[in-house]
Structure formats: structure tokens, C-alpha cells
Amino acid sequence: MSLFFMFTFNQGVSAFDYTVSFTASGASTTIDSVKVQNLTQGTNVTVSAGNTLQLTAVNQVTANDETLRIFPNPILDKATVTYNSSGGGKTSINVFGADGRSLTGIVKNLNIGVNTFQLTLPKGAFAIQFNENGTNHTAKILSQSNHMAGIEFTGIEKVATNAPKKVKTMSIPMHYNYGDLMLYKAYSGNYINIVSDNMTESKTIHFIFVECKDAEGNYYSTVTIGNQIWMAENLKTSKYNDGKSISTVTDNNLWISNSSGAYCWYNNDSITYKNTYGALYNWYAVDTKKLAPIGWHVPGDVEWTALTTHLGGESVAGGRLKEAGTTHWTSHNSSATNETGFNALPGGECYSLNTGMFMDLNNYGYWWSSTKTINYYVWLRNMSNSESKVSRLSPGPVEAFGCSIRCITDSTFILSEDNSMLTFNLSALVGSNGNGEIGVIDDINKTISISGNYASNLASVKLVVLSSYLSTLSIGGIGYHVNAFYNLNTIKTVTVTAQDITKTATYTLNITSQDPVQTFTFAGLTPAPVGVIDKVAKTVSVDVPKGTDVTTLIASWKGSIGMIKVGDTNGVYQTNGTTANDFTTPQTYIFYKGITVGDTYKVTVHVK
Numbered sequence: 001m002s003l004f005f006m007f008t009f010n011q012g013v014s015a016f017d018y019t020v021s022f023t024a025s026g027a028s029t030t031i032d033s034v035k036v037q038n039l040t041q042g043t044n045v046t047v048s049a050g051n052t053l054q055l056t057a058v059n060q061v062t063a064n065d066e067t068l069r070i071f072p073n074p075i076l077d078k079a080t081v082t083y084n085s086s087g088g089g090k091t092s093i094n095v096f097g098a099d100g101r102s103l104t105g106i107v108k109n110l111n112i113g114v115n116t117f118q119l120t121l122p123k124g125a126f127a128i129q130f131n132e133n134g135t136n137h138t139a140k141i142l143s144q145s146n147h148m149a150g151i152e153f154t155g156i157e158k159v160a161t162n163a164p165k166k167v168k169t170m171s172i173p174m175h176y177n178y179g180d181l182m183l184y185k186a187y188s189g190n191y192i193n194i195v196s197d198n199m200t201e202s203k204t205i206h207f208i209f210v211e212c213k214d215a216e217g218n219y220y221s222t223v224t225i226g227n228q229i230w231m232a233e234n235l236k237t238s239k240y241n242d243g244k245s246i247s248t249v250t251d252n253n254l255w256i257s258n259s260s261g262a263y264c265w266y267n268n269d270s271i272t273y274k275n276t277y278g279a280l281y282n283w284y285a286v287d288t289k290k291l292a293p294i295g296w297h298v299p300g301d302v303e304w305t306a307l308t309t310h311l312g313g314e315s316v317a318g319g320r321l322k323e324a325g326t327t328h329w330t331s332h333n334s335s336a337t338n339e340t341g342f343n344a345l346p347g348g349e350c351y352s353l354n355t356g357m358f359m360d361l362n363n364y365g366y367w368w369s370s371t372k373t374i375n376y377y378v379w380l381r382n383m384s385n386s387e388s389k390v391s392r393l394s395p396g397p398v399e400a401f402g403c404s405i406r407c408i409t410d411s412t413f414i415l416s417e418d419n420s421m422l423t424f425n426l427s428a429l430v431g432s433n434g435n436g437e438i439g440v441i442d443d444i445n446k447t448i449s450i451s452g453n454y455a456s457n458l459a460s461v462k463l464v465v466l467s468s469y470l471s472t473l474s475i476g477g478i479g480y481h482v483n484a485f486y487n488l489n490t491i492k493t494v495t496v497t498a499q500d501i502t503k504t505a506t507y508t509l510n511i512t513s514q515d516p517v518q519t520f521t522f523a524g525l526t527p528a529p530v531g532v533i534d535k536v537a538k539t540v541s542v543d544v545p546k547g548t549d550v551t552t553l554i555a556s557w558k559g560s561i562g563m564i565k566v567g568d569t570n571g572v573y574q575t576n577g578t579t580a581n582d583f584t585t586p587q588t589y590i591f592y593k594g595i596t597v598g599d600t601y602k603v604t605v606h607v608k
Contacts, residue, residue, distance in 0.1 A: 032188050
């Protein structure tokens, strides 16, 4: 199943129509709905299954529509709006401010003919838009009143019948400007996946639904960022993934002295803090390796680093991960856009040296990694309201700290989804003048096929290989290095290992050598003669017309780009299309593989 919507707006004299389709894979391939948020504009709409959305700038429709009337206009107190419906049925009515934001809206099942509404607005300039079966009717309004924005239908809605009728898709208006940050939140049953994008062209937004359910039965939203899938909210389970309970500790002294897995709620108040901020867990709970839901794990230090690197580095990643605004973060919440959908919240911490049991709520968020340092300390990540960065911390023995948890999927790097082997090319081949050959990758059958030039010395080959993000490569059991040489006469496999080490893919190398002579002719002759090549006998026969001077013929061929001599190994080096030879008697062409003699072809010229 897929959903799509179209972006339309005018900017100067240019118009952009962006069609976005939605697809899904993983635990579910169906999409119930997608909540679309324009983070730049601060607006959102929901696209239900099967519906479409056309995003249109309000100022695109400038003329008042005779189908739609407002009186009085300008509005002094309240206005009456009449809309003459041509077909009746479900119609969406929205009122926009001058900045394009929707102020109020309703959906009504209208009758054919005139339908009446009462409208109230604050002071300013506005536009009202009726969308009936995909057709927009828009009128501009001036208001001098000071009411709240509101629209009320004063007629009688069309009575729905049980008769079968053609289902029509709704087209829901939403303002969009070029480059606005968009966030897409897809729902499929209990599965939720979030993807962000900067719309600059038509494209398909793909969601990967992964079950994220803890032992308590809590389901979690997930977010795809780069090649990683994270929880989009903090862990809040009171059970390990084997079903055993995690100890709850509410006393400060017991928390500090405890040396086994434990959790608590901020201020020991689950009602206020559980669903928003999740629980605070000590290191001993993390170290059990049973804290995350099945199929998930507490991220390692390298996975946190991969996340911040993907977002432009630690200095700016915090702003892109933090929830925007000051609903949960304290004032100014530096550079927070939440453009990734990660929705990082300031859940504070439990026990900070001698300062008391709880601190930093609304100012800081602290998240565990699963990685110890060489000093047996533990790597943490921290974000604050006053900075845009993500801090990588290892502040000493912190086993008794209570920090938040964000989990990451075990299959962070889904090879089939991630084009695990992106390119595999032979490069800088000895004896082939540095020309490379491009491998054809088959991700289904896990093969890499290369038709190498005849001159390629496969015993000493440099490779240019690109694989999935942060994965590692093994060439026949030997670690890949861009400047290393590999013997592809003996190496037959290439293995890609995902960064989480749980996913591998092994590709079989199928390398074939091109023929040394694929075409053969003589330059300067008209018409150009066509050589007859016998690959088994290794001969080339060329007919030329009477009167041709065969003592200075210049051969031109397609095939080997390596070293070629005529006569014997002490003979004349040949340059394709340049070197002249005497073909009064047959000439022997010697083709080299690198610096080693390969095949020899006898070229005979017949004058006819």
C-alpha cells in the first residue's frame, strides 16, 4: 500500500509541484496514516490511507471566487459565508492567516446548492478555502474585529445513504515553502516510524516498521536517521526482556550503595514523569544486556558517534535531535529544531555526587551507551537547553548514576535495504595503464561480476569498494584497504559486515577476461575492411582491395589496452591506430597480461 501527496506553491514566477509517495517495509507493509508536520511553518495535517494531499500556497489563488461569498467584507464583528456546492458531499473548509498557517477548519457533508456558515476572525488579512472533491475555491478576507478564529456551519448536512458510491480522495491544504523542514510520522497498527526530509523534489518516503515492544507491553515510536533506526522516546520498562522485574530503588542512600540493576522515576513520581521522560536506569541494569526490548540493544559509543557524525558532528547534532520549543526544555532551548524526529527530552538524572538524588530536569538529558572506556568508566551522551551540541562524556565512576535510555535496533544496518555493496571496481591495474573495470553487483544472488580487460594482471589489483555506512570489508579474508593490492586469481569472495557485527553478507566474485582482439581493421582504408577473428585458432584474416599498399598498413583494433608487440618478444611495440607494419607476410601479434606474455594472434592480409 502507498500514500502520496503533492506540494504546490508559487514563489516569484516559479511554481513547484512535489509528489511524495509513501511506502513501507519490515514488520508491516501497510500504512494506516501519516502525520505530516511542517517544522518550519509549525503546521501539521494527517493523511489517511488512500487519501492525497496537495500543498498549495495561499497566495497562489488571488482572485475571489464567485462560488464563494463573504459579507460583510471587511468584517466588523461576524461574517456570513455562503458556498454554492456543485456536487455536494464531503468538503473541507480552512481559514489561513497571511503567513499561510491554518487558523481554523472543519469538514462537512454539504448539500448541492447554497450552504451557509458563520465566521469570526481576529484583526488582519486572511483567506478562506473550500476544497470540494479536490477542487479549491478561495476568497480573501479583511477583518477589523477581535474575535477568536472560528467557523460554524449553520445549515443542515447532507444525509448519508447506504447506496454504494464512488470513493473520492480528499485533498487537504497545507502551506509549504521551498526548503521547509518536513517530518513524516507513519502509523501501522502498533507500529510507528518517523522520517524527516527537506523537500526539494518529488520523491518516495520509505518507512521501516520494526516492532519495539518491551516486556511490560509498552510499544515505542521509532525513527529512521541515516542508516540507523532508534527509539523516538525514552525507555520506560520495569522489566528485563526475559520478563524478570528490575529493582525499584527510591531511597538516595540505597541507590548510591546499590551494586545491581535498578531504576527509578524522577522524584519517585511515575504518574508525572513516566510517559514523558521514561525511567532512569543505573549502569548495572545496562550491563545485564537484557534491558532493551528483544531485537534492540543499548547503543554502543560508536553507534552514538555514527548518529552525531551523520548529523554534521557533535557541535550541531544536539539542536537537530532535541524537541523544539520550551514545553519540556527550559527557556531558549538553543538551536533546537527536532528536524530528525528523535525528540530528545531533558529527563535529568538520578544521583549526582553529593548534590542530592534528582537534578537537571528540563535542563539536561543524559543517555547511557553500552561501552566502557579503557579506564573501565562508561561513555555517556548529554544534551542541554543552553547548547546545540551533543557532549560525549566519561566523567569517572558513574555506575550509580541514573540516566535515560534510547535503544537502537540490532539490525541497524539492514543490508538488503542499504545496498550493502554499493560499488566494486578494479582500479590501477598493473599493465592496464591504470584503467579500471566496473563490477556489476547482484544484491539478490550476492554476486559481483566483472568483465576485466585482457591486459589486467589479476594477481596484483587495487580495488575501489564502497559498502554500507560504517560497515567493514573483507576481501577473501583480508581486511580491505584502498591502497592494498589483492590477488584476484585466488580471492573469490568479498564479505561485508555491518557495524553492529550481527549482519554479514558474502558476495562471490565472478571475474572474466575480455578477448584480446574483439574487432580488427586498418585505419585509412575506405571502406574500412573487417577482420575475421577466429578465437580458437587465434587468427585474424583481413581482405583488402587490389592496389592496396600492404607494406605500411596501420592496424586499429578493439580489445586489449595493455602492451602489444609484433613479431616476437623483441619486436616492435604497437600503438593502436598509429603503428605501421608490413603485411606482405602474416604478422604475429603478441598480447601481454601485465608484463607476462599472453596470447598470440597471427594476422593475414589478403589482396582481392
